[in-house]
Amino acid sequence: MDRRLAPAISGRGAQGAEVPTRFGLATREEDGDWRDYMEQLTDLEGGPPVKLRTTVTEEHPKTIVSFNQSPDVPFDRSVNAYRGCEHGCVYCFARPTHAYHDLSPGLDFETRLFAKPNAADLLRATLAKPQYRPKPISMGTNTDPYQPIEARYRITRSVLDVCLDARHPVTITTKSDRVLADLDLLAEMAERRLVAVAISVTTLDPKLSGKLEPRAAAPAKRLRALQKLVDAGVPTHCSVSPIIPAITDEFMEEIVQRVAAIGVGSVGWIPLRLPHEVAPLFREWLSVHFPERGDKVMGIVRSIRGGKDNDPDFHTRMRPSGVWADLFRARFRVACKRAGLGKAKFELDCTQFRPPAVGGQLRLL
Template sequence: MSVSLPPRGRGTASNPHNRFAPTRSVAEDDGWYQEETPPSLATEVRREQARTVLTRNQSPDVGFDRSVNPYRGCEHGCIYCFARPSHAYWDLSPGIDFETRLIAKTNLASRLEEELSKPGYVPQPIALGINTDAYQPIEREYRLTRQALEICLRYRHPLHLITKSSLILRDLDLLGELASQRLVSVAFSLTTLDDELKRIMEPRTAAPSARLRAMRTLHENGVPVSVLCAPMIPMINDMELEHLLEAGRDAGARSAGYVLLRLPLEIAGLFEEWLQAHFPERAEHVMSLIRQSRGGRNYDSRFGARMRGEGVFAELLAKRFRLAIRRLGLDHRGEPPLDCSRFCPPGRQMALL
């Protein structure tokens, strides 16, 4: 099986049709010779005026009921990203389009203020950047995540952050102030300590050492941090689980989590292609273990099973995780819950406690 390697700095070489595409095109050799024109892989950013920025969910598998995502698509290019299929809703491919054709919600600040100021709004922690990384590279220019942090600080609204980027340290001033009022926590997604594996699996994310330095800096400045080993991929990075947890603990993490690889919709084909390109000798074994953990399929979307999987491999991974966090002292939450009682939109008198 011949598979093209992705361009350096990108997670995939493919751009499959999205599942909603009304037509499909297939390249055919018509016998006419011409120099092949390399595809453009420059990152394009489209500005969007969002009607709403606060997304609600009722999933029992996640610890939040609302989220804010400043960007659609993600330049980090993680091959396994569960958000890739969402690009189909904009008639774009979950493949290279997801990494190169991004959408920025440039009116995020005004919309977020409107929604938090509505009469009867009841605060609960917002997950900021849960679908795609709020600190992906274009945040340097657009600064939408920083705007959201400024609003949360002004409104005294609690939030959780998950990131793979050291760019988060740019906002240490805001995060430190939020943390002093018990309004923020930060989880770092750490999938490998191997720079080469990181390069091909998550090409435009921060190096593992940079993430750990950022985690340590936040911890030293009073910002509660945790480590999230997600995803764990059989025969690719699962053997690093204990080392990842230990590195996170040493960098200041007080708690930890993990997720077994998820392959919904178009991700399965992209991931299998990636395996054939980078790990052809073990691709079949990797997919066999995944299917054993997903009831014989590439993916099991059932609540309660989709994050952890089932079967021998999944149970062994769960046991290893439990033993490791107990040994490392990560089996407690450590920090008190975020404080929702401080919420007070500007101009409104704070309730007496």
């Protein structure tokens, strides 16, 4: 099927492909395979498209804190309350994680979700271990902690409750104004220097956002959320990410100017990354929404990634190179200088940490 001639799948970021093949898994013909979804979009009699429904499976892992030693990220531990993300951002670097479970990094990633309702209990048990030493926990590094199903499950809020009780610092990254539902907790944590919140703003064009991030909050809502966080005294950061050449880079300077005007403390940018199945998914998205400039976009992407769609290597994967990369870097630096913004310098306090009570025990102090 020529995707350039096919209608876009409304309300979803992925436009079809990518059954996982990296792990020697057999190609599936049923049970969520993207080809089944594509066949269901129009019935045999030419009726209206079938809406793709989101399903949520509750899982009960044995641990909730993931530790890493990556030199490219500023944290060594994270908590992810969900797997998969209904926001449907077509560029999401976390999509390939669904392949580990024999699910498509395409439509499955944004329609077949997993929730971890025991996350708070697991976190409490981890923090209570005698050998545990506190460092900021990062939330939102894999899938968004405030995606739509958080309104139902409230797992992120329960995790924040544990962190507040234990006086444990947290950083949050999201694309949703749903973060404001927890403003009471965030404001209290901010008073104790226990939290910082980053909101990603990719574009200021709501129509473009609806194609790139179909179920994430509109850009205007994200800006308002940043404003309310600032007003509540919560340390805030805006991530102009990802920068997609010839698609979103035109908004870079205006986003910096807008967030500076509302008092956001810092701003940063991350270039587009296309690991594993994300690259063909993104190419297909381009063929549907921007067929006239797809070759240009991918040409620039390859130019900043050493001639490849993606650079997976430590130290360089987050730092593009080449003329285009230098241009984006220079533009961003000038925009920040004009706006009076710098890099994030959130100094969260780990000294207040107190192991939480477990098993119904009362706290002694």
